Amino acid sequence: MEITVPGKVALVTGASRGIGLATALELARSGAKGVTITARKEETIAAARQEMVDAGIPEDAILAIAARADSEEDAGAAVGATVERFGSLDILINNAGTNPAFGNLMEVDLGALDKTWAVNMRAPLLWVRAAYEAWMGEHGGSVVNVASVAGIRPSALMGAYNVSKAGLIHLTRQLALELAPRIRVNAVAPGVVRTRLAGALLENEDMTARLHPLGRVGEPEDVSRLIVYLASDAASWMTGAIVPIDGGVVGASSSGIS
Numbered sequence: 001m002e003i004t005v006p007g008k009v010a011l012v013t014g015a016s017r018g019i020g021l022a023t024a025l026e027l028a029r030s031g032a033k034g035v036t037i038t039a040r041k042e043e044t045i046a047a048a049r050q051e052m053v054d055a056g057i058p059e060d061a062i063l064a065i066a067a068r069a070d071s072e073e074d075a076g077a078a079v080g081a082t083v084e085r086f087g088s089l090d091i092l093i094n095n096a097g098t099n100p101a102f103g104n105l106m107e108v109d110l111g112a113l114d115k116t117w118a119v120n121m122r123a124p125l126l127w128v129r130a131a132y133e134a135w136m137g138e139h140g141g142s143v144v145n146v147a148s149v150a151g152i153r154p155s156a157l158m159g160a161y162n163v164s165k166a167g168l169i170h171l172t173r174q175l176a177l178e179l180a181p182r183i184r185v186n187a188v189a190p191g192v193v194r195t196r197l198a199g200a201l202l203e204n205e206d207m208t209a210r211l212h213p214l215g216r217v218g219e220p221e222d223v224s225r226l227i228v229y230l231a232s233d234a235a236s237w238m239t240g241a242i243v244p245i246d247g248g249v250v251g252a253s254s255s256g257i258s
């Protein structure tokens with residue numbers, strides 16, 4: 001089945017590279033009328049815009065905006081500019097994420113923990129509120145949050161990140177409840193995907209691949225295709241769903257007990 005989002009307008013946070021850029025490309029190729037891409041810096045988001053143009057996306061279908069995910073002001077401005085430019089905002093992808101707080105929770109730096117929770121857990125709420133205010137509250141829409149298998153299962157040395165993703169998973173369900181039936185809110189929960197964020201886990205890729213029952217790490221496109229499906233009308237009877245896309249880590253791993 002071909003998944004399309006004809007005539008829809010989408011906004012993707014953290015779209016300068018990795019899963020976010022792949023998702024922006026997938027949305028544009030799937031018929032979106034306009035796609036707004038955001039990340040922190042003018043240069044990186046302009047470079048991403050150029051990558052999309054080089055990939056054949058019409059220039060007038062892309063709006064590139066420098067916006068910090070954890071800034072309420074930036075979220076409001078980016079959402080407002082999107083509605084002004086394209087006439088609506090039907091799809092919001094909360095993809096921006098960070099993981100600077102390495103270590104176990106007993107010793108992790110609290111400043112890094114605050115930053116992680118602000119970007120990964122609080123920011124998606126800010127963007128949903130901005131989208132609700134500017135368009136979705138009246139017209140409806142679809143939100144997809146990028147969580148992680150780390151929000152489903154704990155793991156060593158990533159406690160701050162893991163808790164932020166667990167929070168994002170519950171935020172997804174809470175918003176799905178509060179915003180039904182007009183706005184659907186779902187999340188994807190990827191395993192290790194080949195992006196800059198996963199750099200340390202990819203240093204020994206063979207070992208990381210073996211932790212995934214399907215025997216490889218994910219590519220950004222593995223995840224972007226699922227995001228576009230959840231955002232599209234093909235998923236119109238789904239909300240509050242957390243969908244692992246993880247080479248089998250959650251669904252097909254042994255408990256190790258027997």
Ligand SMILES: NC(=O)c1ccc[n+]([C@@H]2O[C@H](COP(=O)([O-])OP(=O)(O)OC[C@H]3O[C@@H](n4cnc5c(N)ncnc54)[C@H](OP(=O)(O)O)[C@@H]3O)[C@@H](O)[C@H]2O)c1
Pocket residue numbers: 013014015016017018019020038039040041044045067068069070095096097098119146147148149189190191192193194195196197198
């Ligand atoms: N890769 C994995 O293995 C994996 C697994 C599970 C979940 N995820 C999740 O997937 C999402 C995308 O990550 P990725 O793997 O594609 O990593 P990535 O390639 O490093 O991309 C992260 C994106 O987030 C943006 N970003 C970071 N902090 C931001 C902030 N404060 N405000 C705005 N944008 C910000 C970055 O843009 P700038 O730096 O240009 O601002 C970049 O575009 C994240 O939520 C991550 O937690 C990744």
